[in-house]
Amino acid sequence: MSRPSFELISTEQVARILDEAFALLAHTGVRVSLPEARALLASGGAAVDENAEVVRLPEALIRAGLQSAPHSFTLYNLLGEARLTYGDDQVHFDPGSAAVNVLDADSGRQRPAQSADLLRIIQVAEGLPQFAAQSTAVVCADIPVPIGDLYRLYLVLLHSAKPVITGAFTAEGGQRMLRFLAGVCGGAQALRERPVAVFDVCPTPPLVYSAFAAQSLIDLARAGVPAEIVSMPLAGSAGPVTLLGSVVQHAAECLAGIALHQCAAPGAPIVWGGAPAIFDMRHGTTPMGAVETAMMDAAYAQVGRSLGLPTHTYLAASDAKLVDAQAGLESGISAVLAALAGVSMVSGAGMLDFLNCHSAEKLVVDAEAVRAALRLREGMHELTPTLGLEFFVGIDFRADFLKQKVTRQLFRAEQSLPSAVIDRGSVRAWEESGRLDTWARARLRVEELVAAYTPPDLPPAQAQELRERMAAEQKAVSA
Amino acid sequence: MSTDIFQAMAQSVIDGEKEEAARLARQAVTDGIDPLVAIDQGFVAGMRYVGEQYTLGEMFLPDLVLAAEAMKAAIAELEPEMARRGTARQVLGTVVIGTVEGDIHDIGKTLVGTLLSANGFKVYDLGVNVPLQTFLDKALEVNADIIGLSTLLTTTMINQRKFVQALEAAGVRSRFKVLVGGAPVTRSWAAEIGADGYSEDASGAVQAAIQLMQGG
Incomplete structure (x- = not known):
């Protein structure tokens, strides 16, 4: 059975994108604001201009990195259970991460996110099988900034049995998080063998690796914890105005990151990821729900897949300010495109307002779009020896297929069942149940998932370890 | 004559043509036009038009940025003449x-x-x-x-x-x-x-x- 897939660009265009990215890195180079990173790249054959902090990368160095980077890796949870594979033609979704605000369901307004909001999102995502991983979904305003990145990770680990897509706020924060993970996973070696988290690392467009980003890549490579490059050209402002031009920049930023990462530790897991957007020329914003944004994502994912790498992107998000029709159509369309483009991990569900705002209610609506997208990607099942002939035996022109045992056997394989967020009842039933719209149904669904939430079955000693290590880090920072 | 050059100045800003704006600024100096008048009646008029069109949704950020760049190029050309005349552009x-x-x-x-x-x-x-x-x-x-x-x-x-x-x-x-x-x-x-x-x-x-x- 063939999987439906969406290839936006031709094989020739993929090759041209890579050729131009190699040329860009060889001639213009990339600015790397960390001496150790420049030294690592120089030892691999790169030409370094120390004053300008510019590194020019020969194709052979990058090719060596592409050769040693793994084509897939598996993520685990704290219980040591394998939960998902990045790569291997799998598509997964996780909630978007690092929103500053949440959409308060009672007031309908945005407000700064608190740790209680993160907990709520974790609980909702935990009950939605559409999300294979959790994310550190918001930045908690009630947690001191120096340990904010670690505290989010801690909350997810304590409350979820899914792996986590996360990231640090500073290089020191990243190192603290890696130490913490090694501590709670049974040591650095155990963490390397069964990583529970992926860390986003963001180059600065165009073509810059800050000291923080470069340090993160080196630290993650050495720890053997998966790094996810989140390259984000903004087409027309921090990237070329043409979509293909920005995809070339994306490729160059990812290739440079992979070269550095693999110089630091060949064979360490790394993801060809990103969060590009077009630059809206009327408002100066970066619309994540624009079709052109999704087109760049599909194109760069195709480039990453051509290199055999696991991929990531930011879709299934919307720029709407409420969970309204715009939110539904932008998130739904882009979730489908991401799934068909075969992206290994699609982050963004639950997010509004250019990734500034998270909403648990939107997350449960998006889960329905994700369900549909994943079903679409399964394609047309062939579940019976004949495609249709055998169903007609004994039918005799009556609409009696409901009576066939095979109907009961196979309908679940064919139809993905929506939750009550999607209304497929009669208009009378809808009237009688209070004429609820999507938003109202989503609110009920969130309440239902929070009520049904069960915490992961962590051994008491491990939970205790988590709490003690967090307390120690808090103390260390406030001292 | 002056009206024509002022219109051309405004147009150079509207078109976002900084070389043209700079050229017109130099020409104004050669022609003995007061730089402050050139700015106010020429370049600023163009900038104002672009701003209005942007507000109306008829022009976009690239128009605005290129217009501003053209304006800047023109003023840079006029500054020495303003200094020579002992005048200064009144800044907000x-x-x-x-x-x-x-x-x-x-x-x-x-x-x-x-x-x-x-x-x-x-x-x-x-x-x-x-x-x-x-x-x-x-x-x-x-x-x-x-x-x-x-x-x-x-x-x-x-x-x-x-x-x-x-x-x-x-x-x-x-x-x-x-x-x-x-x-x-x-x-x-x-x-x-x-x-x-x-x-x-x-x-x-x-x-x-x-x-x-x-x-x-």
């Missing part, structure tokens, strides 16, 4: 602007700086990742009216508050108006930290700066 105000320490996001801040300068402000753009002391030093040096602090990160937002506190500690809070901006910045945040103004976007920032200069 002097602004020191930058992205706060720990944050390297450039686009929003640069756009605000560009639009401010196109709208008659003298702008000193300090770039990104700017230490708070640098803002203060520069503001004192150029006797700024407004200090604009940009931040895109919630982790660096706190620097906007620290800066207001630093101005108070230095006893110079009343000398400067503080304008804050960036994606996570809200009206309530601006009020909470004691900033004088805030804007959601670049064109709003220009309005906010004008209001601050009018004492609003």
Whole structure:
């Protein structure tokens, strides 16, 4: 059975994108604001201009990195259970991460996110099988900034049995998080063998690796914890105005990151990821729900897949300010495109307002779009020896297929069942149940998932370890 | 004759042609046209048109930015002549602007700086990742009216508050108006930290700066 897939660009265009990215890195180079990173790249054959902090990368160095980077890796949870594979033609979704605000369901307004909001999102995502991983979904305003990145990770680990897509706020924060993970996973070696988290690392467009980003890549490579490059050209402002031009920049930023990462530790897991957007020329914003944004994502994912790498992107998000029709159509369309483009991990569900705002209610609506997208990607099942002939035996022109045992056997394989967020009842039933719209149904669904939430079955000693290590880090920072 | 050249100046700004704008500025000097008149009746007229069209949704940010670049090129050509004549363009105000320490996001801040300068402000753009002391030093040096602090990160937002506190500690809070901006910045945040103004976007920032200069 063939999987439906969406290839936006031709094989020739993929090759041209890579050729131009190699040329860009060889001639213009990339600015790397960390001496150790420049030294690592120089030892691999790169030409370094120390004053300008510019590194020019020969194709052979990058090719060596592409050769040693793994084509897939598996993520685990704290219980040591394998939960998902990045790569291997799998598509997964996780909630978007690092929103500053949440959409308060009672007031309908945005407000700064608190740790209680993160907990709520974790609980909702935990009950939605559409999300294979959790994310550190918001930045908690009630947690001191120096340990904010670690505290989010801690909350997810304590409350979820899914792996986590996360990231640090500073290089020191990243190192603290890696130490913490090694501590709670049974040591650095155990963490390397069964990583529970992926860390986003963001180059600065165009073509810059800050000291923080470069340090993160080196630290993650050495720890053997998966790094996810989140390259984000903004087409027309921090990237070329043409979509293909920005995809070339994306490729160059990812290739440079992979070269550095693999110089630091060949064979360490790394993801060809990103969060590009077009630059809206009327408002100066970066619309994540624009079709052109999704087109760049599909194109760069195709480039990453051509290199055999696991991929990531930011879709299934919307720029709407409420969970309204715009939110539904932008998130739904882009979730489908991401799934068909075969992206290994699609982050963004639950997010509004250019990734500034998270909403648990939107997350449960998006889960329905994700369900549909994943079903679409399964394609047309062939579940019976004949495609249709055998169903007609004994039918005799009556609409009696409901009576066939095979109907009961196979309908679940064919139809993905929506939750009550999607209304497929009669208009009378809808009237009688209070004429609820999507938003109202989503609110009920969130309440239902929070009520049904069960915490992961962590051994008491491990939970205790988590709490003690967090307390120690808090103390260390406030001292 | 003069009307023609003023129209051409306005058009060069509207078209975002900075070489043409600079050429017309040089021609004005050669023709003995008062630079202040050239600016007001020529280039500024073009800028005003572009601003209006932008507000109407008929022109876009690239039009606005290229128009501002053309305007800047023209003024650069006219400045020596203004100095020679002992005149100066009346500026609406002097602004020191930058992205706060720990944050390297450039686009929003640069756009605000560009639009401010196109709208008659003298702008000193300090770039990104700017230490708070640098803002203060520069503001004192150029006797700024407004200090604009940009931040895109919630982790660096706190620097906007620290800066207001630093101005108070230095006893110079009343000398400067503080304008804050960036994606996570809200009206309530601006009020909470004691900033004088805030804007959601670049064109709003220009309005906010004008209001601050009018004492609003």
